[in-house]
Amino acid sequence: MLVKTFSSAVYGINATTVTVETLVCPGIHYHIVGLPDSTIKESLHRIESAIVSAGYRMPRQKIVVNLAPADIRKGGSAYDLSIALGILAASGQIHEPLLTDYIMLGELSLDGNIQPVKGALPVALQAKQDGLKGIILPIANAREAAVVQDLDVLAASNLQDVIHFFNEQQKLQQIRIDIEDEFLHHINNYEVDFADVKGQENIKRALEIAAAGGHNVILIGPPGAGKTMLAKRLPTILPPLHLDESLETTKIHSVAGQLSALSSLMTVRPFRAPHHTTSDVALVGGGSSPQPGEISLAHHGVLFLDELPEFKRSVLEVMRQPLESRSITISRAKFSVDYPASFMLIAAMNPCPCGYYNHPEKECICGSAVVHRYLSRISGPLLDRIDLHVEVTPVDFNELSSVKNAEKSEIIRERVIQARKIQAKRFVNFADIHNNAQMNTPTVRQICQVNRSGKQLLQTAMERLGLSARAYDRILKVSRTIADMDGSEEIETRHLAEAIHFRSLDRENWAG
Template identity: 50%
Template sequence: MLSQLSAAALTGIDALKVEVETNAASGIPSFTVVGLPDNAIRESRERIMTAIRNSGLELPPKKITVNLAPADVRKEGTAFDLPIAIGLLGALQQIDHQLDNTLILGELALDGSVRRINGALPSAIMASKEPIRRIILPSVNAEEAAVAIGASGSSIDVYGVETLNQTVNLIRSPSSFSPVTVNIDELFREPPEYPVDFRDIKGQQTAKKALEIAAAGGHNLIMIGPPGSGKTLLAKALPGIMPPLGFEEALETTKIYSVANLLQRDRPLMTERPFRSPHHTTSNVALIGGGTTAKPGEVSLAHNGVLFLDELPEFTRNALEVLRQPLEDREVTVSRITITTKYPASFMLVAAMNPSPAGALKDQDGNFTATPQQIRKYLSKISGPLLDRIDIHIDVPKVDNRELFSASGGEDSATIRKRVIQARALQHERFTKNKGVFTNAQMSPKLIRRFCQLDSECESKLMNAMDRLNLSARAHDRILKVSRTIADLEGTENIAMGHLIQAIQFRSLDREFWNF
């Protein structure tokens, strides 16, 4: 007998509907899975048969054939265990109910229990666009799928199961089980907690202002300063002043973490902006994504959040160069022989580095800690094209001892966040008719010409700065974008001389500030 039901295959951060067709016929006992399955699916034969027997269900000797359609798309992972097992029981007539409108996902243990899977959220989003009326998946993934169904307004019922037997009973008597629902508003009701508040950071007022500008305009930023000056602490405080995630942003971010199996079990939806800080020994694949079984990399895990690269020159040259595409296109393309996958990668890059390979630029006696040649070689590890894609360069000097013992660290993150949100609101209104543009950092040359116009005095000042600092055309555009953001923070319509000068000062790596 032939049975049919639906499952899902992951392609990037999206899911594709897969028809699981199972046929049980008389003949030499065998179990064959066709339709481009990977090794994990081929090995499912032993898991499925053992789980069925250990669940007390009958498994007569039959010639079993399972087809995963469409047959020209490769299927990966263990989420096909449960749908194949249910399809097999249907083909053996142990389940008499129709499963055509049912999506089933789950990995089976040998004792028949159902384990967590990757990609429940994108699979549920896919189901909401298909003629699916019921989703059955592991209990630990049920709320995750319910978020997607609730967001789509679909009438699909989501059920979480713990065992194969429970799944069979659910199919036989669905009225005995209650579907899982999630209150999305409740998920956003609790304010996120951030580990570092700007009020706790002593001194560094210039660096704090630079971070506020970066958060307001979505600008990439690099901090240059000696060890212990607070660069890492400043970076960790940045998410606390960024605007809260909107629902669409939260859903897209959660899809990435769902596919990468990094979603916390008690958080079906990510409501905080991600902060990723990979070590400088991270490989190119781990940073950008891909691998034998393609997975999102750090740049995608930082989507809608912050990617912090500490000790930037210690990263390999290749690792830094692969950042150029996501910084420009806000997505990553991973190409393999059989498939090309795109992952979103719209993040704020925050980098930190020492001014010298020895750490501080000068010692306590005022002597340089390294020769000019060593310092220039150290700085040359960061290519010009990569620096051109970083809008703000800021010096972070050692904090004065008197500031360390002061009672106040200045404004708290909540106060700064209010100004950032107001500046973002101005940008949202400005770019309403420009699809895909949400912040000043994302402006195209055409939009720069339209929204970053300068008067003659400012144009003369910028021209002189470009000649003196030997700036590239891309650096010219970055200065205008930052100037626009500074004006937005002050609520002014036009870019003034003060805004422009401040933006130019935020290009310290373009200046000869090491006086050898």
């Protein structure tokens, strides 16, 4: 007897519905075809034990399972549940009329329990698009799938419950989530706040500018100056996620298996901080079965690279293309997958190996050649993609002991939101530009016009401070953001002066 059930394959952050055709006929041996990987080929051993544990029998006949379409590779253990139900239906042990209404996902344990899988959200979105009634999946994945409205999301803990459901002996738990309530309730759920930071007003100002224009930042300062503490608070002043941004970010984390059983929708911008020993594959994504890397997990959020010069040069260089294109393509011999990677980069570093170059109190023991060699670990092309270079100095005792309340993140965020609204209006006719940091050179020339006094200031800065040519466009972009924060239509001299102040690493002889 031939029976069809449905499962799904995830490629990148999108899913493709897979038809599981199961035939039980006279003969011997089990066969799974349709480009399955070793995990799927091994599934019949798990399935047999699970069926027996549920009180049913495994047919002692020839079983052929075809995963269609047969020209795309299938991988993972999520097909266990669909194959098991196909075998039971094809052998006449369960009713089959309802089988084609649902996509079924789940890895089976030997005792019949259903284990969680990756990618439940993109699968649920595809099930709705294909017009299916619902999706049956493990309890641990139910909340993320329930984000999809107008789709029956049924949660099961073991195979026996699913069998009883199709035999109409009991119902499965249907999970429902009010997506708007869920989104709005947790939208400001941050554990840190800029109000906790004593002093560092110049650095707070730089991070506010970065958030307002979507600019990448590098913080340079001695150990203990507060670089990491400040970086962790950057997401708290970014504009809240829009619902479509939240869904896209949640899909990436779902595919990567990063969502907990209690999670449904990511409502705050992600903050990823990989260790400096991370590999290039871990950072940008990949592997034999490609998975999203840290830059994709930071999509619509912040990627923080602490101790930047300590990262391997090859790791840093692979970020150059994603920083420009805001996506990453992982190519293999027979297929390729695309992952979005639109993130803000914030990096932190010591100014020298000992950490005390330019320190107001402690003496640096590194020679100028050592400092230059240390800074040269960061390539010019990567530095070219960072708009703000900010020197962080230690906070003195008077500021640390002050009882004065610092400005809260929500107040700073309101100013950032207003600046982003101005940019959204400005770039409404630009398909791939949403903030000032994303402007290309022709757009900078068109948008960032300066008057005669502004040009004179730029010329003076280039000559006297020894600013590099690559600093020119960056200064214009940042000054445009500062003007937006001031509500000014024109870029004024004071806006340019502040932008020039944040180009430390472009100054000649900065390191001696």
